[in-house]
Amino acid sequence: MAVRTFLLTLANLLIPIAILVFATGFFPYKPFMPGLAEYDDLGWEHQMGWNNKSVADAPFDRLVFMVVDALRSDFVYSQGSGMPFVQSLIREGYALPFTAHATSPTITMPRVKAITTGSIPSFLDVILNFAESDTTSTLATQDTWLAQLKAKENGRLVMYGDDTWLKLFPDFFERNDGTSSFFVSDFTEVDNNVTRHVPEELLNDDWNAMIMHYLGLDHIGHKAGPNSPNMLPKQKEMDDIVRDIYSAIENEDHLQNTLFVLCGDHGMNEGGNHGGSAPGETSPALVFMSPKLSKVTGSWEKKSPVSPKEGTEFEYYRLVEQSDVAPTLAGLLGVPVPKNNLGVFIKEFLGFWDDERDRIQLLLRNARQIKRIVEATFPSLDFGDVTTREEEKDCVSPSTGQDLACKWQAVLHSDLFKILQFMQAAQETMSSTASNYDVPRLIIGASLALSSVVLSFFTLPALRPVSPHGLYYMLILALYSILMFASSYVEEEHNFWYWATSAWLFYLFVSASRKEWTSNFILHPAIMVLVLHRIIRRWNQTGQKFAGADDIVHSPLFRGSYSIVLWALVGSTYIDVTNRLSRHVARSIAAFEGLSGVSLGDGPYDDFDPNRFMAFIAVLPLGATAFVFKLGFTTLDAPELTGGINRDLLNWVAGLGLVGVARMVFGGIGLSAFWIAVAEWKRAKGRRKNVDGNGDLAVALFDLLTLILLTQTKAQNIPLYLLFRLQFFFLSMLNLDPVSLTTTTLLLTQTSFFALGNSNAISSIDLSTSYNGISGYNVTLVGILLFVSNWAGPIYFTAAGILLLGGHGGAQSTRRHIATSELDDRDWVREERAHLERMARQERVVEERKTKGGGWKVWSEHVSLMTLWTGISTASVMLACIVLRQHLFIWTVFSPKFLFAMAWGLGFHFVVTIGLSGLIWGVGRW
């Protein structure tokens, strides 16, 4: 026993170490070169006839940079676009259109970094995007075109819109007005906040760069997808702003050398979300506008609207990299290219310079700057300035680094084309970042995870005799570890769990039928759980392949005036929880009355009517506050879900101040937990030694936990908890053995995770409820709330699984202490007798479970099975990441999966599977 505990502890300690070691090797911290770039000698001065440190004259001295969040290419360029003015500029040759390829992760902060520094942000930025206050993520000390423009003589910047920019560039802006994207239901206010500054800023001439970041279009996408009826009006609104700014550039003297850039930071998929690497998400529009551009576009074919390139969905015009914006802006505005840039000057603009030597100079500065990064990455290779003209080399070398070195040497004695070729090759090589893995660490991490698997394997409950359910558990684990190596299965992981759960529940039905046949088999508990499972899996459509397909949440059932249906379900969920809480409080009243002289011990007095009534009155404010909070939050967050509800009521609720209400809910839950715990402790102390409690406190904690989870769940998902509750009830009727319960727990935790709308994509992380009750930004609290809101389903079923394991709170929760010896033996009671005997047997089984091995044996067996699962899943994700580290999808599919595996392994396994379940199991024995 002691050896097992030791091995289990060791196996559990190895998991976080393995994860951390692996993570440091997998997401290496990318060092960046500090300081601002300056023009330096190119070394070819005498050959080309340049003056030392001379710079080709820049055509522009002012920049208006307009970012429209999630402006996908087709929103601007396609036939159905709502931006006719931009299209007319393209036709007239005053605008140069591109599709700017955004690399994954397609979320705002890393994209802004890419646009401004020209570098390819490391995946670490995803985590930093959530921990926004983190100072390492600011660009204050990095070289960007903003810093370059600010460093210029009379350099002043102004910024309006998304406050991500203010966080990235603290104290950069002369004037600013940041808007936060807290409620995505806000389509108009966020944008009006930006637009109202535009007219007056266009009259000011003290700035040389104005940055605007509009969020409304992204919000519409998140709410209702790219085909929302609000989408076209929003595009028209943006088009009008472009028209205003463009006509100011045409008419105002001080703006005549202004370059106007309109771009999206990322696109959106068919569901309106972003973060992954679907074509829609990675294809934002990029338009450069100025009357002066007619010099460049002169004789070109100018067409708009157009259709995307053959075989692609969103590739309009030429595809450039998003990072190309940085060197292009630097060249056009006459500042040095930012130091960490990996972008390539967009060659269409070379037409601004008539002298070929100016063009070469421009590109060569860009190329030299990139070469410095390449040199730092491949220090062993020779990038020396070989000036002797050699024979043209065939640059096909075995290693990418050598290939680059060779291409660089070609640059030194060749033309524009060779320079561009080198830069493009360098960009491609450097953005794959494959060379940055710390492979030994990856291997150490994976081997630690594997040794945890081996250790936990020895702590498993007896493997013999081989039982079908034990076999099924192992089968799930084995299949899962294989699936982790296929990108499609990682993206569509929910399918695996839905599939395995259906089969498992059907197996439970078959296995129960082997023991006794239920005449009405359609109503068999296992079949009922299966039916519920079928409904639950359709609640939220998740995954990549069918993102945005029909599901229950998006059906008209809950929308508009029908939303009363949703709120009826939400209301009943809250009433159910409140009602169950009142039972616990009633018991606590009885417990305290018992102390004050009135003799009420354990037993039927739990449901003593006056107490129940008093308790319900006492708990009602808590339940009602929680419900009002949900209503108020939804009014602001998702007004389309509150259509059928009285306007005045909603206005009153929305005016309450959500932070305070949320705090009241959490405070009330804490207070109730304390009260009930004290009462149950008194009851447990008052009981005779040999009488066991019913584990009422465990059930009470479970119900309070449910209320927390409800508070952290979006309104449209709350009815799921009613279904979860029913599943729990039917499962408790099945009287499963411990291994089956662990299997069920595992399957349902995973199923509920995906059913609540999560997937293995960064875009599925829901941030909306993670600020409940918090007014400022606090990494720890927001992190906890974020975890609870996204892992709400798994947390629920972990607790439910422990209750089932301990035999609490289900259909057979109240112990009857049936004395079989006193039973009558007459014919007409024989059937009843058999029934009672069966129940007595089941009670004995549960009883034995609780007392075995000091009461913790069953729990530790559950934990060792779950540890095996966590170890195997973590190890297989790690192995997949090692084996497939050169894979095309490593940054889009496998790295996000590893981030999720980290959260499962560190957050879920430790805090929930061990911490929370240990707590519930412990108090269940009071």
Place this chain on the structure above:
Amino acid sequence: MSTTVIGGAPAKPRAPATPIDLLNNDTAKLYTHMHPILVLSLYAYQFPSIVADPVTGLTKTLIPLSILQVVYVALCLPPTGSGSGSASGQPEKRKPGEKKKVVPGKVESGINGKIIPAFLSLLLSTVVAAPLLTTTLVLFGAPITTHHAHTLLCGAHIAFLSIIPLVYVHGVDGATWREAVALLLPLDEVYGGMLGAVSGAWLGAIPIPLDW
């Protein structure tokens, strides 16, 4: 919910089911090996049209499949009520005083004893088993608002493949069917075929997430 207990406590303990043997004649022994090949080649032949247009393809395949299955059960399997398969070849034991049965003509007995049960099991599979299996498919995740014809045809195919032989040999005895659900029947050619068809349908869902 009332429950009846199988085994142990109930008043009438049932004899454990015995495996079904094939008919003891050469045609049966030969055809039982040809049948899977025929069924498989039917699907292989129809595969392009099923992929091109699932509803039409599956509907068209259903008719030859039903003929193949009816022929198979009639040729190879002992019909329900004939006792265990091995008994059919042996001389009939008569109890004292029992009337000697009128032995029907060979063709007539063939029709009465085989063709009619075969068609009855086809009918039952279509009317009862196919909807039941379709419901099960929906329960396992088949779409509920769209693709009704697809799901129904899938259910019908599984029913024809797995249920026709089972109905033919076991009839509609409730207890036997309960045993079939509870995996208590002995694993013979018929029952094994059904288990194979059903678990094959389950395993067939594996490639769904793939996008090639």
